[in-house]
Amino acid sequence: MKIVILDGYTLNPGDLSWAGLEALGDVKVYDRLHPEDIVHAIGDADAVLTNKTPISESTLIACPGVKYIGVLATGYNVVDVNAAKARNIPVCNIPTYGTMAVAQFTFALLLELCHHVGAHSDSVYAGEWSSNIDWCYWKHPLMELAGKTIGIIGFGRIGQAVASIAKALGMKVLAFDAYENDAGKALATYTGLDELLHTSDVITLHCPLFPETQGIICNENIQKMKQSVFIINASRGPLVVEQDLCDALNSGRVAGAAMDVVSTEPIKTDNPLLRAKNCLITPHIAWAPIESRQRLMDIAVDNLRAFSRGEMLNNVWGKEQND
Ligand SMILES: NC(=O)c1ccc[n+]([C@@H]2O[C@H](COP(=O)([O-])OP(=O)(O)OC[C@H]3O[C@@H](n4cnc5c(N)ncnc54)[C@H](O)[C@@H]3O)[C@@H](O)[C@H]2O)c1
Numbered sequence: 001m002k003i004v005i006l007d008g009y010t011l012n013p014g015d016l017s018w019a020g021l022e023a024l025g026d027v028k029v030y031d032r033l034h035p036e037d038i039v040h041a042i043g044d045a046d047a048v049l050t051n052k053t054p055i056s057e058s059t060l061i062a063c064p065g066v067k068y069i070g071v072l073a074t075g076y077n078v079v080d081v082n083a084a085k086a087r088n089i090p091v092c093n094i095p096t097y098g099t100m101a102v103a104q105f106t107f108a109l110l111l112e113l114c115h116h117v118g119a120h121s122d123s124v125y126a127g128e129w130s131s132n133i134d135w136c137y138w139k140h141p142l143m144e145l146a147g148k149t150i151g152i153i154g155f156g157r158i159g160q161a162v163a164s165i166a167k168a169l170g171m172k173v174l175a176f177d178a179y180e181n182d183a184g185k186a187l188a189t190y191t192g193l194d195e196l197l198h199t200s201d202v203i204t205l206h207c208p209l210f211p212e213t214q215g216i217i218c219n220e221n222i223q224k225m226k227q228s229v230f231i232i233n234a235s236r237g238p239l240v241v242e243q244d245l246c247d248a249l250n251s252g253r254v255a256g257a258a259m260d261v262v263s264t265e266p267i268k269t270d271n272p273l274l275r276a277k278n279c280l281i282t283p284h285i286a287w288a289p290i291e292s293r294q295r296l297m298d299i300a301v302d303n304l305r306a307f308s309r310g311e312m313l314n315n316v317w318g319k320e321q322n323d
Contacts, residue, residue, distance in 0.1 A: 001025030001308060002065075004045040006053040007032045011072050011293055020301035021049075024308055039063060047304060050078060057083035068092070068307050070300055076316050090315040092303040096157060098292035103161035105286035106204055106234050109258035112280055113230045114143040146170030151200030153177075153193070153216065154207025154235065155184045162204060163187040174200060177207070197224040202232065209236035219244040222254060230256045234286040237262040246272035249279055260286045 003021055009031035012018065021027050025047070033041055033053055042048055042063040048055065049070040057080045060066060069079055071093040084091050112118060116139065123129070123139055150166045152159045155175035160183060163173045173188035176196045184190065193216075197203070203225065207213045217231060217240040225231075231254060233240055242263055248254040258280040262271055265284055273279050287293075299314070306313040 001047055002043075002045040003027045003047045003049065003304070004042055005029045005049045005072075006038065006041060006055075007051045008049075008072075010051060010288075011296060015290055016294060016297055020297065021304065024301070024304055042066065047307070049300065049304075052078055055079045055084075060084065060087060060089070068304065070303055071316075072296065072300055081316060085317045090307060090312055091317065092307065092312075092314045093316050094296050094299045094303075095314055097295040097299060098287040098289075099157045099161050101289045101292040102158045102206075102234055102286040103165055104289075105260065105282075106158075106162050106206075106232055107165055109232050109234065109260065109280060109282070110145070110202060110204070110230065113232075113256045113258055113278075114145060116140040116142075145202075148172070148201040149174060149199055150202045150204065151176070151191075151196035152188065153196065153203065153205050154213075155180075155188065155190070156206065158235075159204075159206035160184060160187055162206060171202075193221075194224060197221055198226075201226065201228065202230045204232040205235045205239050207235060207239070209238055214238050215241045217241065217245060219248070222248045225254065227253060228255045230254075230258070232258045234260040237265065243272045246276040246279075249276040252277075256280075258282075260284055 001024060003025045005027065008029040018027055018029060030041055038053060039059055039062045042059065044065040046065060047068040047070065048066055049072055051072040055069060055078065060083050066089055069084055069089055069091045071079060071091060074094055074096065076091055076093045079091050081091050119139060147170060149172040151174045152162055153176050155177040159175065163175065164187060166173050167187065174191045174196045175184055175188040176191060176193045177184065180190050215238070219241070222244060231245065245254065245257060249257055256278040259273060260282045261284050262273065262281065267274070267281065273281060303313045
């Protein structure tokens with residue numbers, strides 16, 4: 001079997017092994033590709049694996065040898081699934097691999113908003129402690145989380161993992177979700193969206209990007225929040241109306257924010273959040289600890305191995321697209 005990986009670098013920049021896939025056939029790995037090079041790169045391959053490189057109907061017409069498409073991610077909107085299905089080509093994704101990594105990173109962001117560890121360390125290295133007249137100093141307000149309320153929007157796998165960590169820190173947990181379940185009820189108090197917005201000290205987004213969740217952090221909803229609120233987004237960028245959040249941060253209407261995702265990635269230089277006060281931005285790394293990338297790699301191998309045996313694992317045909 002000829003296997004082509006169209007954009008392997010973000011999954012495996014060199015610290016993982018492709019051996020699991022190499023055991024299944026001849027593997028060619030491209031770190032990344034320009035759109036005009038996709039057809040040539042696929043050539044007569046049997047199996048194509050992609051993370052964010054699009055596979056359109058015209059690509060499938062140009063590459064009639066393709067028998068299998070593997071997506072190295074949960075979201076599979078980069079593949080024209082209908083065109084693949086019409087040619088009997090399964091499209092197999094990785095339904096879940098990084099729940100704890102994203103939950104942990106959510107707290108990396110929140111704890112940074114509470115303590116500004118990076119900024120304080122930078123200030124020490126800049127000589128500010130050596131020249132300080134007192135034995136300690138802090139440059140930003142510091143905040144304890146015990147007793148504070150965290151409001152979690154989207155209470156699925158990651159949202160519930162975030163709740164467990166929040167409870168360990170002594171936080172009260174509110175959750176808003178389109179569906180309630182018993183596991184969620186054991187971890188949090190479900191509320192309506194407005195109550196969550198009114199009462200939370202920290203609001204964190206863990207819902208998928210759907211038409212009804214797009215722009216859920218907008219001026220109208222920000223006006224319902226406490227002025228001291230911290231807002232965290234480690235889900236999908238378009239959940240936030242970035243200009244509205246920027247205005248609220250710069251006017252002091254919102255105390256702080258932390259975004260692991262933005263509307264367009266990589267971030268554009270004119271993204272308003274780059275000019276907002278007290279806004280942390282990280283380059284979509286919540287998913288990326290080596291343990292969760294290894295899990296992703298293992299599932300990608302399992303999917304292709306199953307296909308090579310005539311079985312089907314994680315084929316998304318007919319499934320509702322998440323994000
Ligand atoms: N930053 C990263 O690296 C990274 C990595 C993985 C996932 N994510 C994001 O995290 C999100 C959550 O992942 P998960 O594994 O917990 O998914 P999940 O499917 O387990 O949970 C999503 C929850 O959102 C709820 N939901 C759906 N529509 C809603 C609505 N209109 N309002 C409120 N809640 C709604 C669902 O009922 C579900 O409980 C993903 O959709 C993805 O966008 C980000």
